[in-house]
Amino acid sequence: RYPDVIIELMSASTANTDIGAKKDIYEGTFRTPDYFVFDPFNPDSLQGWRLDTNLRYQPLVPNESGWLWCETLGLWLGIWQGTISRETAPWLRFYDSEGNLVFLPEEAEHQRAEAEHQRAESEHQRAESERQRAESERQRAETEHQRAERLAARLRELGEEPDN
Incomplete structure (x- = not known):
């Protein structure tokens, strides 16, 4: 042939x-x-x-x-x-x-590795963003807790029992 x-x-x-x-x-x-x-x-x-x-x-x-x-x-x-x-x-x-x-085989492998690196980097950024969101939520909850404690203390000063 x-x-x-x-x-x-x-x-x-x-x-x-x-x-x-x-x-x-x-x-x-x-x-x-x-x-x-x-x-x-x-x-x-x-x-x-x-x-x-x-x-x-x-x-x-x-x-x-x-x-x-x-x-x-x-x-x-x-x-x-x-x-x-x-x-x-x-x-x-x-x-x-x-x-x-x-692509030549080595170029295709490089592209695959680069895509995997980009995927991992994106996943890392997503996890970091999620960590920052959770930290922000924790801080917001802490601030809310402190505000509630101040409000309860103020109510006690005024002779009110906040838990009732």
Whole structure:
């Protein structure tokens, strides 16, 4: 079985072969539905083709972000500027149909850990708020108790028994 999607990372020395002989093989022999080429040292080099009903490659037209749609995967393929493994560069990345970056496993784990940290922080703040509310309620009750004692003392001074 031949691949359904091929993403070729080009270099100056392989570019002609990648968009020439290899592209012809992927189109005519492999019949690979989606073929992309990208030179990591030239962020403007992303190109892609999709087999049409006549089994001929048709060039893909980039969207307003410069991304190419990969029909087979149901994902956009585009350039993302960022750091991976301590290397900051333009990277070829996948985006979902809404344009959200598809995370690498380590990024997904980081996102999960960050969400868990945020949840724990929110829970801590909720508990602190509850503690402060309880303390405020305790102080209010204490103030009310003191006010009641003063009122009872004043009533006794006036000859009244407050408990009756």
